[in-house]
Amino acid sequence: MDPALIARSQMALSLAFHIVFASVGIAMPVMMVLAELRWLRTGDRVSLDLAHRWAKGTAVMFAIGAVSGTVLSFELGLLFPGFMRLAGPLIGLPFSLEGFAFFIEAIFLGIYLYGWKRITPRLHVFSGVVVALSGLASAVFVTFVNAWMNAPRGFTVKLGVLNNIDPLGAFQSPFAFHEIVHGSLAAYAATGLAVAGIHARALLLGRAPEFHRRALSIALWVALPACLLQPVIGHLAGQRIAEHQPAKLAALEQLQHTQTRAPLTVGPFEIPGALSFMAFNDVDARVIGLQDFAAADRPPALVRPAFLLMVSIGTLLAGFAGLIAWQSLRGKRPWQNRRVLWAILVMAPLGFVALEAGWIVTEVGRQPWVVYGVIRTASAVTPAVGLGIRLAIFSTIYVVLAVTVFAVLRRHVRATFHATLKDLVP
Amino acid sequence: MSFQLPEIAAAVALVALMVYALTGGADFGAGIWDRLATGPRKQAQRLRIESAIAPIWETNHVWLIFVVVVLFSAFPRAFAAIGIALYLPLSLVLLGIVLRGSGFIFRQYGHGSQRDHRLWGHVFGWASVLTPFFLGTALAAVTGGRIRVSSDDRVVAPVAAWFGLFPIAVGLFVVTAFAFLAAVYLCVEVGDDTALREDFRRRALLSGLLLGIVSIVVRIAAAQTNTVFAERLFGWHFPALVLQGSVALLAMTALGALWRGHFRAARAFAVAQIAAVVTGWGISQYPFVIAPDLALTQAAAPAATLKVILIGMALGSVILVPSLVWMFRVFKRD
Numbered sequence: 135m136d137p138a139l140i141a142r143s144q145m146a147l148s149l150a151f152h153i154v155f156a157s158v159g160i161a162m163p164v165m166m167v168l169a170e171l172r173w174l175r176t177g178d179r180v181s182l183d184l185a186h187r188w189a190k191g192t193a194v195m196f197a198i199g200a201v202s203g204t205v206l207s208f209e210l211g212l213l214f215p216g217f218m219r220l221a222g223p224l225i226g227l228p229f230s231l232e233g234f235a236f237f238i239e240a241i242f243l244g245i246y247l248y249g250w251k252r253i254t255p256r257l258h259v260f261s262g263v264v265v266a267l268s269g270l271a272s273a274v275f276v277t278f279v280n281a282w283m284n285a286p287r288g289f290t291v292k293l294g295v296l297n298n299i300d301p302l303g304a305f306q307s308p309f310a311f312h313e314i315v316h317g318s319l320a321a322y323a324a325t326g327l328a329v330a331g332i333h334a335r336a337l338l339l340g341r342a343p344e345f346h347r348r349a350l351s352i353a354l355w356v357a358l359p360a361c362l363l364q365p366v367i368g369h370l371a372g373q374r375i376a377e378h379q380p381a382k383l384a385a386l387e388q389l390q391h392t393q394t395r396a397p398l399t400v401g402p403f404e405i406p407g408a409l410s411f412m413a414f415n416d417v418d419a420r421v422i423g424l425q426d427f428a429a430a431d432r433p434p435a436l437v438r439p440a441f442l443l444m445v446s447i448g449t450l451l452a453g454f455a456g457l458i459a460w461q462s463l464r465g466k467r468p469w470q471n472r473r474v475l476w477a478i479l480v481m482a483p484l485g486f487v488a489l490e491a492g493w494i495v496t497e498v499g500r501q502p503w504v505v506y507g508v509i510r511t512a513s514a515v516t517p518a519v520g521l522g523i524r525l526a527i528f529s530t531i532y533v534v535l536a537v538t539v540f541a542v543l544r545r546h547v548r549a550t551f552h553a554t555l556k557d558l559v560p
Numbered sequence: 561m562s563f564q565l566p567e568i569a570a571a572v573a574l575v576a577l578m579v580y581a582l583t584g585g586a587d588f589g590a591g592i593w594d595r596l597a598t599g600p601r602k603q604a605q606r607l608r609i610e611s612a613i614a615p616i617w618e619t620n621h622v623w624l625i626f627v628v629v630v631l632f633s634a635f636p637r638a639f640a641a642i643g644i645a646l647y648l649p650l651s652l653v654l655l656g657i658v659l660r661g662s663g664f665i666f667r668q669y670g671h672g673s674q675r676d677h678r679l680w681g682h683v684f685g686w687a688s689v690l691t692p693f694f695l696g697t698a699l700a701a702v703t704g705g706r707i708r709v710s711s712d713d714r715v716v717a718p719v720a721a722w723f724g725l726f727p728i729a730v731g732l733f734v735v736t737a738f739a740f741l742a743a744v745y746l747c748v749e750v751g752d753d754t755a756l757r758e759d760f761r762r763r764a765l766l767s768g769l770l771l772g773i774v775s776i777v778v779r780i781a782a783a784q785t786n787t788v789f790a791e792r793l794f795g796w797h798f799p800a801l802v803l804q805g806s807v808a809l810l811a812m813t814a815l816g817a818l819w820r821g822h823f824r825a826a827r828a829f830a831v832a833q834i835a836a837v838v839t840g841w842g843i844s845q846y847p848f849v850i851a852p853d854l855a856l857t858q859a860a861a862p863a864a865t866l867k868v869i870l871i872g873m874a875l876g877s878v879i880l881v882p883s884l885v886w887m888f889r890v891f892k893r894d
Contacts, residue, residue: 226633231876234873299865
């Protein structure tokens with residue numbers, strides 16, 4: 135097999151694995167803090183208990199996220215040394231700042247998880263707030279790097295060497311805003327929905343309703359606003375792609391021939407001019423087709439199904455979020471209707487499915503470039519041998535870890551009903 | 561001024577590596593003692609080790625990521641060359657890091673059967689032994705002079721670069737040093753539990769003596785591998801003698817303090833000892849990132865990048881340092 139493809143598969147595996155844990159690390163702290171704040175405000179023990187339970191699950195997810203993130207930082211050099219040699223000076227600053235944010239997150243999560251009895255409640259909740267903020271900050275910084283890879287700025291190219299390097303270039307990418315917002319919202323939506331699904335199931339089974347209602351309510355408050363906003367940012371992302379990555383747009387739509395008044399294909403229907411309008415706010419705009427790109431410059435066709443999956447789920451979730459919001463305005467709570475609980479349960483994994491699909495759209499859609507238009511992935515790949523064996527080993531281990539995490543969390547959720555508060559709170 | 565920027569960036573990386581050895585290294589060391597737990601207080605030893613590292617190991621681990629980030633943003637050519645030359649040992653280090661962390665967290669939070677618990681304990685322990693070993697062999701390879709980098713960044717590295725007598729000796733040295741640090745820290749952290757403290761004191765003395773023996777092996781192996789490095793670090797001249805003398809003196813003082821039961825003093829001297837070793841290694845490397853082909857200035861990113869990164873780090877430290885201090889005060893105030 136082609137070493138570049140193996141290296142890409144390895145990187146894809148590492149990222150696809152890590153992104154789940156990283157997202158949970160961004161969103162769970164917000165929920166823990168909301169629960170704990172409620173306890174501080176009202177003295178409601180159920181909320182405190184909830185913060186404890188969520189904290190334990192977060193501890194497991196964060197640890198796996200930390201180690202899988204370490205793998206990524208090394209793999210940049212192990213798999214794509216040519217990329218790091220050229221791009222290191224440009225993405226060094228956001229990565230350094232991400233390092234600091236991760237440092238702060240780890241410190242305060244340690245304090246949050248193990249400091250219940252060692253610091254005052256106010257300092258404790260403060261630590262939780264710091265974890266939530268630094269988790270978001272590290273996502274922001276690392277997404278700056280990805281935005282730069284998609285729409286690089288801050289250098290000139292001469293004979294394959296990057297010159298006149300502006301080390302702040304990574305912050306000037308036109309992709310930064312939408313990627314950061316879209317990615318962070320995805321983390322809140324996916325994690326919130328997954329957690330809501332767990333508690334919806336408990337409510338359907340009739341277990342500890344007071345506890346699970348509180349949990350469901352907080353999880354939905356985190357997930358649903360993100361679900362509602364996501365299509366808006368997604369549309370903005372599409373327009374930026376149309377402007378800066380025409381090959382990616384053509385691949386997402388599988389538009390073969392360049393045309394004005396390009397149609398949007400929705401299932402069996404073709405809406406004339408809709409693609410031109412969506413991409414450029416003008417039904418007569420010209421959209422470049424795949425045939426106008428050299429075969430070597432076209433992204434893999436995989437991006438089309440990934441894109442459709444993401445958009446379909448995103449639309450579904452936004453509609454569902456709107457429905458719940460409308461119901462709440464009429465005074466109806468989600469747990470009063472078993473059908474709503476069932477719907478939440480069914481949708482629980484969809485956020486993460488959409489997140490992975492969206493990530494495929496971004497990254498596979500950038501191919502064959504590692505830095506769009508500047509460095510080809512194949513030219514950055516390591517000359518080292520044994521890539522295939524390593525991929526096999528890491529795949530096996532990641533499968534084992536995923537299964538174990540699932541089993542551990544399942545046991546943790548089941549134990550929710552039994553332990554007493556006295557074990558945990560002074 | 562700008563000609564000094566690579567040196568400053570290298571110093572930052574060296575300090576981060578040192579702190580990693582003193583904190584994250586000791587967490588690996590604790591894992592080694594977890595694997596080697598024996599005697600009537602076997603279970604108590606493991607529980608103490610778990611509660612000692614649980615709140616802080618992830619933070620301590622970030623120092624390694626920090627070193628990697630400084631390396632690739634400040635010395636991208638060196639990072640790329642290391643990635644190619646040390647693909648295998650660094651992949652093994654990563655495997656170890658993943659298994660150590662997940663083994664630990666699954667054992668701690670698993671709620672599983674006795675068998676699961678023991679299985680993940682094994683994974684945690686063995687990964688704690690092997691990870692520092694391969695990290696040591698990789699460090700030795702960077703020093704050993706057998707990784708060759710051409711001016712157009714073609715990298716040639718024989719397996720012997722990281723799997724010969726010298727790298728293996730350094731790997732053992734790192735494992736022993738981490739175990740020694742962990743045992744010394746644990747002596748302080750067990751507090752009033754005298755039986756348990758005696759367990760860890762014996763372990764600290766044993767690993768401290770072993771460390772002395774291994775360091776002699778490293779010295780002999782170095783002389784056969786990279787004569788420049790060996791001469792600088794171990795030769796009969798003023799700076800090397802001062803360095804060796806102070807490491808030996810600190811080591812003996814640490815062991816003496818352990819022997820007489822002055823655990824806080826022992827901890828301070830052990831920390832100073834390992835810090836001196838890392839410093840000595842760094843000074844002997846100068847001016848190379850990868851001896852003998854990539855000097856700091858050749859491997860360095862443009863001055864503009866170095867400046868911005870160093871400013872970013874200075875600003876970041878303003879938040880980081882007080883946070884770290886607070887964390888250790890919360891958990892290690894004894």
